[in-house]
Amino acid sequence: MHYCKKCARYFESAKALKQHREASSRHAVYVPYVKTTTSTRTMSSAFPLWGTEAALPRDEEPFKILMSSLVEFYSNGEYSDLVISCGEKEYRVHRILVCAQSKFFAAACREGFKEAQEREINLQDCDPWLVHIMVHYFYHLDYDVRGQSESGHFDGSEIERDSTGASEPTLVTHAKVYAFAEQYLIDGLKRLALRKFKMVATQSLDVNDFLQAAQEVYTSTIEEDRGLRDIVVETLFKHPAWLDENKVQYVIKEMGALTFDLIMYIRQQGRL
């Protein structure tokens, strides 16, 4: 996987990534700022490599066992030591698992603030559907935009979905998950959302969905976050016929940043 963390972009080869990074000093390798309360700070050996003993192929089985038992603990809420609440819903989760995947939750659970004392984190202003996706991701390392109804331990039978029952436009959801993951510093989920978004954008595409998603992308994250923006621009570039449609014209007219990105992209492609 050749991925530039800073721009949240994927590259086809290591060489391409390298070129990308060298292109501008801004593209220096993104190193998240980490601080600890103790005096020693070593980042180097945070993760031992899985495949250091090259001769031994990795055994997937323990990984599966671990994952399935995580799902089990999620279902029955055993050993739970933290509540994530959103609106009416309460998710009984495990701090170690949540904090390991999100720096936001790690900081929230640190001594000092209300959340740490009450062992509850209230995401009151968030979309309950996104919170559900996040918690699901914590335990499954995956999510599904088409409503899943696993027998969770949380209150309420089902997350309130669209009253019409129509399926959620997928591209928009991925864009929202992406922004959500960015806000709550869940890098794994962010990557996953990016991959899902890219897949949908290159396969089945609905213009309306795309336009909505484009708006979401250009408003929900900071400008420096290139991940989804690049895909939106590319997709638009690949479908020039869309520009003939009024609604598309309307959107592009309104969104200066998208227009700018598009022009720069065309320039890059040598067409301008």
Next chain:
Amino acid sequence: MASRNRIRPIRKPIINKELSDFEPCWELLRGALTDVHTKNAGHLSFEQLYRASYKIVVNRKGDLLYQRVKEFEETWFRDHVMPRIAELISVNLVTTALIQPPAASAHERREMGEKFLRGIRDVWAEHNTAMNMISDILMYLDRAHTSTTKNPPTWPVTIGLFREHILKTSLGKAATELNYSFVVFDILNAVTLDLINMERDGDIIDRNLVRNITAMLEALYETDDEIENQKLYLTVFEPHYIENSRDFYRRECEKLIRESDAGTWLRHTQRRLDEEQNRCETTISTWTSDKIAKVVQSELFMAKLDDFLSMEGSGLKTMIDNDRVEDLSILYQLICKVDKNKTPLMGPLQSRVLELGLEIEQNLKNTDFSTFSAVAGDADDAAEGGDKAKVLTLSAAAQQTAAAIKWVDDVLQLKDKFDNLWTTCFDQDIMIQSAMTKSFSDFINMFPRSSEFVSLFVDDNLKRGVRGKTEAEVDIVLDKAIVLLRYLTDRDMFERYYQKHLARRLLHGKSDTQTEKWMVLRMKSEMGNHFTSKFEGMFKDMELSRDLTGSYRDHIRNLGDADTAQIDLNINVLTTNNWPPEVMGRSISQEEGTRVDCAYPATIKRLQDSFFKYYLKDRSGRVLTWVTSAGTADIKCVFPKVLGKETGALSKERRYELNVSTYGMIVLMLFNDLAEGESLSFEDIQATTRIPAGDLTRTLASLSIAPKARVLLKNPLSKTIKSSDTFSFNAQFVSKAIKIKAPTITSISKVEGDEERRETEKRNDQTRAHTVDAAIVRIMKQRKQLTHTQLTTEVITQLASRFKPDISLIKKRIEDLLVREYLERVEGESAYRYLA
């Protein structure tokens, strides 16, 4: 959201709204920051605060937030933190810590210093906690904003305030009052180091406090960029600490050299090293472990190492001499840490070995063995020379033997001593072993008689192995002898002596053949086949001779010749090359020009002829020479009843079995034909028997002087044999034992006299000359052409296992070979060519 399929109106960015968005958010955050600082954050929702700061950043107001936070923190720090520190810094503290050398007592200083440090620590701890919480709140700001701008993240900026506004400034009024410029950091260093020095002097300090302070310095950096090797601990504190420690240990070392001895110093150094290690782990920082160890090693250990080692009464010499195992172990351990080559230890160690070795030689010269032997009589084989009572005055030769044994014993003891030190103190260090081996080899080879003495030592032990010592004991001693052998460079000399000694042991049956063979086997594995070939030949001769004797005896029995059957012949046929020339009697023939066979009595002559005939039956063409000087004879003597004695031993006829040398037998046979009361003069005897004068003197001495076997009466009665003496049969001879061994007063003394020695060396040099010749020819035959130096080196390497040839000898041999046209000079070069 009625329908998700419909395009929603675009959220228009409204500038005003954003600004108004920012202010409420900032208000919220500002309140939170204050609460955090006042430790009142328990009611704050992290999620809310985080979201507020996230919102600001997403709305591209990160810069503003960053500035506001910075301002807020700076103000807060100035108003609430700095005054607390300023309070701590009193004029008194600054004076004590920085300006004057401490006038206050250690106790006062400690109180004052700890109070100051405690204040710093508390303020730091609060600041640190608050900054941690605040940077958690501003996490998204750091992630998205500061990583794209050049501004450092909030954490180092805010934590850096501590460095900028406390450590690197002079707070309070002390500076102006004292008119002395300083920064707080100076006080901090001075106080901390003072505390540590107090601990070094034996006080008890608050280690935890000091550790907190150093941890603080580890968390702070020179700049807000937080470059890993720019931690204040490393850039400011550690250099001070090292410098201070250097001074401390330099002074301590000087004090030690004035006031104590090397043993104390070693232990002290060891203790200090442990202490510093411990201090780094508990009080300072493990980063400094190696550096401080180096300081102690160089200042306390290396600085005066030579002075301490040469200290009279406790230095290395004393440690070695008195086996101060612990001191030496510590010394070794310390030196290993400092110097991989261990030169400071190796040099003195080597010279001490050499000194002690030469001391042994010196002692030998100063010891008077004539009295020494009286005490350690049993250590002296000269006991054979007479009764124990007579040992008091030993012959010069016997004294020499004792000296030889003593020398080897002493060398072995020295070797034991150093081996012991090597295992217990020096961790069986290979380098030290080889250095010691070299020194041993050096002094042993500096002693000119080492080869002879080692051989004598083996001789003595093999002989004594037969009587008294257990096999295991002998084994150990012989093992050691082999070790000594390894040190000898002139192995050909040793070979010569060993051959001589072995010959005597074999011929006189004085040692256990099993042990002998085992010893030779050991030498073989140690020095190679060629070294022991002669010895093995000697063993073979002995075995063949035993068979020969047996078969000859059978042969005689079958003949049924009654006349010769009375004499039981036990013969050793020796191959000339395998046996030393002394034994073969060649030396005598060389000296006297012609070889004179002594006149054997007729019966003996017949026996000789008979054996010779038998011997030639299977081995025609061989020549047998009788070596009279090496043989012995058992004679049955009958002493008739002495007339006029009715009681006592003399009243009866007495039969004794007398064991004498072959010469002794010849002499005694003369008295068989003599009438009672008649006597023979020395000249008569010599004329009849043609025994060489020297041998005859000794033979007669053994038969007429030693009381144990005085079967001849000498006239006049004196202790020496003169050519004018006359001898007669001692009819009154009485002995308690039936079997009597006439003491052999042999010319083959254990140790060579100076003259014999010169002789041996001369002979050895001749052999060496041949060996060198052979080596040169062998090398040249193979290489065809070589330069002079190449040839010399090759010869030396080839012969290294046998002896160390003189360069001048090699040169002489080359010249000789040139004359004999084995070699020729190559024109214009200093090289030689082989001539086939």
